[in-house]
Amino acid sequence: MSDASLGFLERLKRQVLVFDGAMGTSIHALDLPLRDFDHLENCSEVLNLTRPDAVEQIHRSFFDVGCDVVETNTFGGMKHVLAEFGLHERCHEINLKAAQIARRAADACSTAAQPRYVAGSIGPGTKLVTLRQIDYDAMLDSYFEQIRGLVDGGVDLLIIETCQDILQTKIAIEAARRNFDRIGRRLPLICQVTMETTGTMLVGTDMAGALAAIETYPEVDVIGLNCATGPQEMSEHVRFLARSSSRPISVLPNAGLPQLVNGQPYFPLSAEELARWLKEFVETDGVRIVGGCCGTTPAHLAAVVAALRSDGESSEFRVASSELKTEQLASSTRYSELATLNSACTSLYSAVPYRQDNSFLIVGERCNTNGSRQFKRMLADGDIDGCVQMGIEQVKEEGAHVIDVCVDYVGRNGAPDMHKIVDRFAREVTAPLMLDSTQLDVLETGLKLAGGKCIINSVNLEEGEEKLAKIARLCRQFGAAVVALTIDEDPVEAMAKTAERKLAIATRIHDLLTRKYGLNEADIFWDCLTFPITTGNKEDRRLALETLDGIERVMKTFPRCQSILGLSNVSFGLDPAARVVLNSVYLSEALKRGLTAAIVHAGKILPRNQISDERWNAALELIYDRHEEALQRFIALFTAGEKLAEKKVLADLPIEERLKRRIIDGARPGLDADLDLALKSYKPLDIINNLLLDGMKVVGELFGSGQMQLPFVLKSAEVMKAAVAYLEPHMEKAAGQTRGKIVLATVRGDVHDIGKNLVDIILTNNGYTVYNLGIKQPIGNIITALQEHNADAIGLSGLLVKSTLVMRDDLHVLNEQSITTPVILGGAALTRRYVEEDLRAIYKGRLDYAKDAFEGLRLMGEIVGRREQGTGNREQKTEAAARGPTGAADGRGAAGGAAERAAQASAAAIAASSGGAPPAEARGATQLTRELEQRYGLAQIAESEEAEAAAVKPSEADTAAGADRGRAIAPARGEGLSYDHPVPTPSFWGARIIEEIPLKAALGYLNEIMLFQVQWGFRKKGRPAAEFKKYIDAEVRPIFRELVQRCEREDIITPRAIYGYWPCNSDGDDLIVYDVPAFPRVELARFTFPRQKHAPYRCLSDFWRPASSGVADVVAFSIVTAGNRVSEVAREWFARHDYQQYLFLHGLGVETAEALAEYIHKQIRMELGVAGGDAREINRLFQQGYQGSRYSFGYPACPRLEDQAILMKLLAPERIGVALSEEFQLEPEQSTSAIVAYHPAAKYFNVR
Structure with missing residues (x-):
């Protein structure tokens, strides 16, 4: 450690410090031969022994561009990782050498004005301790040995980075702390987590959960983010840290999201773009440390340094709005206040604040061998599944925030039981755990398995300070909170019964835990002890009152601490009904006195309105000892064996x-x-x-x-x-057993089947036989199936606008063949008016429109009912008018018809869900406008269009001339556009294939509202935003995470893209695409677009310079796909009746394609140099928070799907597995195309 390290934190108060970039990228750029790696491929750490000169050269390259800190070449230098290369015995040596190499470079480059620092790099390793790929002790030993080498080699600080598993993070912090104890001094410690594009760490921990767990450790000086994504995807997490962290923040992003191009990894983020983002983080969010991770080079960091310098010579950096963090560093009081505000326990997945806004912290009491016979029996029988289910039920059904876990009982070793329980609970129960045991080894066993921040229950002074000290050390080691009982070593009355004694013992424990052992006082839960007031003994009557007084006095003395009670003891010995009432009233009174948490069976607490005044007041008299007969009077209000209503299992x-x-x-x-x-x-x-x-x-x-x-x-x-x-x-196989039969198909040329398949599900499960023919079905196949199965009806589905024309043609064919079987039409592009007025006039049989699956169910009931009554298709229009919304006939046969009557109420609700969000080419102009208003903020765009129209009105002559044939004649070019912006130069011309895009990279641009609420159907339905978010986090995100992991593991979704740039010009309503830069220009393709017939007379071609200007412009095209396999697997899941997972996968595939389109559009903007105005938040990008626009064929601005054939010739997307159907639709379904305009005025518009 250098002398400079003593001032690292002091320097951090005064200026922003810049770390280096990617060591791995720099090593790869050197193109070293395999012999330099001692023939250990991918073992960069061995270069510290074999090529120290190369490593030092990399360090100097970053110091040369102005970086303040370099990280040692030890990202994979922990013992268990080196063991994969047979180098585990050289762990200390490798880390020592790495530190010495960096030390030499730092010392050589340091000046009085700019001292340089060395950070010991500590990576996540290759094994996840939460998934039990390695155990706690082995990982701790591995990290300890690595850090020992780094410290002995002279690093100035340590950086635990790319943390993917919060339990691994805690182990690394503990290894650092033990090394600090070893050398007798502390080094600055940075802890950086990696948040995937799914919004969590790899094992599922969200940002709030990670922060709460890490901030428990006073050894951590800086908390930050690095790796996995570029700065855009990090921005929301950075903002959260800026708002919530009590420590300075560091941000070291990748150079964008990695891709595979021409078989090589490629990071698309430019140096200037990285610098722009990091400067914004510094100036907006008070970030104090910046740098780069994967893909960042000295050129990237040179741009960052230049952007942050206040002038060309000084090494001081602007900190603009960073004062908050400076104050936090300078003020221990401010630190303490923020720590209190952030106080929370955490599960593996998320944080649970100690102070609940509208409730108390509910600690579920049922998973306790001392209080639950059922749990004790299941544990003894080895029924761990049952134990886990009990934990899950307490969270989902009883509203528990925390689960108390106790496995202690006489004659049984608790450590193995605790291992079995916590091993499962930590991963499968979403609530934090309170580990409850009197045995230290049992507590430690559980703590070694729990990734979150647990609560230890409990500590006291019954055995003096010795045992308290041991539990306090467990709290420090594992970052746990603790329940402190007001019990001391008094030989007569160890358990404090008076308020005065409770406060005295609490004060003594508080001083020990906070001053001597360094616990945060917000992590202390005072248990002022609950005693039975039901014994009938005179000396026991005031015990509940003394506890209430004790809670009030202790919480006034230590307001930053928490207060907790085990409620049920107060009513011990009473009948169940009386216990529920007394516990409920006592809890109410305790909350008024300052209680913040309770260990309780939440299902057995009643609200005030469910307890009669007589019983409530009698309970108060008993609690406050208002007269001698209070107990008898209370008991007399309950009859023997009385049971209060409880939820039936x-x-x-x-x-x-x-x-x-x-x-x-x-x-x-x-x-x-x-x-x-x-x-x-x-x-x-x-x-x-x-x-x-x-x-x-x-x-x-x-x-x-x-x-x-x-x-x-x-x-x-x-x-x-x-x-x-x-x-x-x-069942007997009798004829006519089925309710009815229908042939169901998506019409010719249409590949969308989600809505049709949902109809299949609803009809099949209501007793109908469905012959689902699949997608792209010509009418000949449908007729063959109809005749073969003697079906009662035909169901035709389609999402494309063109599919409505196909349906019309199909009806003509049915007429030609004298078929009058009832036909039901459905799909996003259809309207009831079109079907019932236009198409009914064509078809000679019965024809109906079903807006959703449940209306289809009702219509089938009518069709079958009329068949059995012999009424057939007569007078359909009259009957349809008379039917109204409740005209379903009674069902016959196996399925009865009960569900049909219920379906009427649900028809409107399922309409949007049954078909998902239709693709662009499926929507008509009016419907499309409504969707764009919701999805892309078109309401604002429309307002700006109106303003523009008002400012640029056509002349009277133009208006008069436009009277020809009753329509306005649009000018040759839209008005109000200028071309004074420079023409960008793309980084390449022609098409580029991105062979492999990590799924999680694409999901960084996922529109969760569209996925969760529209595709998957989890609707808000009037719930407050905070309540709905909590529901999504608890119920929907786990589904999302699990499905994404499965898709990655089984290669179900395989994102690929092809995009490129061509020179171009506009020519009136045409866009001319030229061959790659050549003179004279050679026309390669031409698109023709419609023009508005009203001001501002916009046409898509207007967004490129006209050919008459003599200046060539640039246009980008893209096609992206989620791959073929997602549709194949979805069909497999549907076929095996796994309907829920089918819905989830189909929706994820569709929205992944949309996310890919956003992702590639972002890359195009970066490569064209127009991304500087991009909105910081992903959600604002969905509202066109960027320069330019991407347009998909089938939208009003470029409505001709046929033009996709031209695009196919330009991009040749068959190289990524995308083809064009006979109806000019992209296949596979989860694919989308775009034409990209960079013009500042390019926004969505309607051609009306």
Whole structure:
């Protein structure tokens, strides 16, 4: 360590410090032979031994451009990683040499004005401790040895970086702390996490959870972000840290999101763009350390240094709006206040604040061997699955914020039990854990497995300071909070019973924990002890009151601490009903006195309005000891054996209600046994018609009222499908058993099938037989299936505008063949008016429009009902008018028809969900305008258009001339556009293939609103934003994370792209594309676009310079795809009736394609040098928060899908697996194309 290291933090207060760039990128650029790596491919750390000169050269290259700090070449230098190369025994030596190499470079480049520093780089390693790929002790030993070498080699500070697993992060911090103890002094310590494009660390921890866990450690001086993404994708996390962290912030992004181009890794972010972003982070968010990670070179850092210097000579940097962090560093009081505000425990996934806004911190008490016989029995039987389910239920059904876990009981070794439980709880239960044991080894076992910030229950002074000290050290090592009981070593009355004694003991424990052992006082939970007031003994009557007084006095003395009680002890010995009331009233009183948390069975706490005044007041008299007979009077209010209403579990319900609940809840486990039981009393068809379909009816009602989301409708359908399949062998194969038969198909040339498949699900699970022919079906195939199966109806689906014309043609063919079978039409491009007025006039049979799956269900009921009544298709129009929205006929046959009646309420709600968001080419102009208003903020654009139109009105002569044939004649060129901006020069001409884009890189540009709410159907339905966000985080994001991981693991989504640049000019309404720069210019392609017939007379071609200007402009084109496999796998999941996962995968594929389009558009803007005005937030990018626009064929500005054939010739996307259908639609479905204009005025507009 140099003398300069003593001033690192002091220097950080005065200026922004710049770290170096990517060591790996720099090593790769040297193109060293394999022998320099001692023939250990990909082991960069061995160069510290074999080529120290090369490593030092890299360090000097960053110092030469003005960097303040370089990181040692030890990113993979921990012992367990070096063991993969047989170098584990040389761990200390390698890290020592690395530090010495960097030290030489820093000393040689240091000046009095600009001292240079060496940071010991500590990476995440190659094994995830949370996934048990390595155990705690082995990883701790590995990190300790690495840091020992770095410290002995003279580093000035340590940087734990690219943290992907919060448990690994905690282990590395502990290894650093032990080394500080070893040398007798502290070094500055930076801790940087890596947030994936999914918004979490690799194992699922969100930014708030990571911050809460890390800030527990006083050893950490700086908290930051590095790797995984570029600065754009980091910006929201940076903003969160700026708002929430009590430590200075560091940000070291990649040079953009990595790609594979021509078989080589490629980072697209330019030096200037990186500098622009980091300067904004410094000036807007108070970031104090900046630098680069993967893909960043000395050129990148030179630009960063230049951007941050206040003048050309000085090494001082502007810190503009960084004063907040400076004050935090200078003020321990400010630090303490922020730490208190941020106080939270965390699960592996997220943080839970100690102070709840509208509640107390609920600690679920059921996973405790001392309080739950069921949990104790399951643990003894080895039923860990049951134990885990109990933990999950407390979170989901009882609202617990934290789960208390206790495995102690006499005659059993608790450590193995704690290992089994926490191993599963830490990953499968989303709530933080309170580890409850009197045994140190049991506590330590659990802490070594839990990635989040746990609460230890508990510490006291019963055995003096010795045991307290050991538990305090566990808190420091594992970053845990602690429950402190007001118990001391008093031989007569160790457990404090008076308020005065409770405060005295709390004061003593507080001083020890905070002053001697360094715990943050906000992480202390005072338990002022709960004693029974139900014994009848006179000396016990005031115990509840003394506890209440104790809570109030302790919390007034230590307001930054927390307060907790184990409630149930107060009512020990009473009947259950009386206990519930007394516990509820006592909790209410304790909260008024300052209680912030309670260990409680939340399902057995009643609100004030559910307890009568008489019982409430009697409980108060007992708690406050207002008279001698209070206990007897309270008990007398309850009858023997009285039970208060509690939620019934499934097993307690009658079999009829149980089967219904299984359908409603989508509860598959145990279904077969329940059906066997029902078969003893009912016939199979009666079970379907009278029990199961009753459940489906409720599902429809819940969906229609917004109380059930689409994914759960599909889960119910899966259970329904499984139940019918199980009952089928028990049913007689009688003719007419099916409710009715329908041939279902997506019409010729249309590849979209999500809406059709949802119709299949709803009809099939209501007793109909569906012959689903798939996509792109010519009418001949549909007729063949109709005749082969003697179907009752035909269902035609399509999302393209052109599909409506195909449907019209198909109806003519049916007429020609004298087929009058009822036809139901559906799809996003259709309207009821078009079907019922225009198309009904064509078709000779019955024709209906179904706006969604449930209306299709109702219509099938009518069709089958009329067939059985013999009314056929007569007087359809009259009947349709008379039917109204509730005209469903009673069902017949196996399916009954109960669900049809329920479906009417849900028709409107499922409309948007059943088809997802249609692709651009599927939408008509009016519908498209509405969608763009929602998705891209077109309302604002429209306002600006109106203003522009008002400013640039056509002349009277123009208006008069436009009277020809009743339409305005647009001018040859739109008005109000200028071309005084420079023409950018792209980094290449022609097409470039990006062979491989990491899925998570594309997901950095995912529109979560479209995915979660539109594609997946998790609707807000009037819920407050904060409540809905909590729901999404708890219920939807885990689904998203798991699906993304599966798609990566199984290569289900394989993002690829092809894009490029061509010289161009406009010629009236045409865009001329020239061959790559050549003179004279050679026309390669020509597009013709429609022009507005009103001011400002806009045409897409206007956004490029006219040919008459003599100056060639530039246009970009792109095609992106999520790959073929996503559609194939989705079809497989649908075929095996995994409807919910089918919906999720289909939606993810569609939105991934959209995200890819955004991602490539961002890259195009960067390469054209017009990304400087990009909005910082991803959500604003979705609202065109950037210069220029991308337009997809099928939109009003370029409506001709046929033009995609021209685009195909330019880009040749068959090289990435994309083809064009006969209807000029891209295949696979999850693909999209774009023409990109960079003109500052280029925004979305409608051609009307």
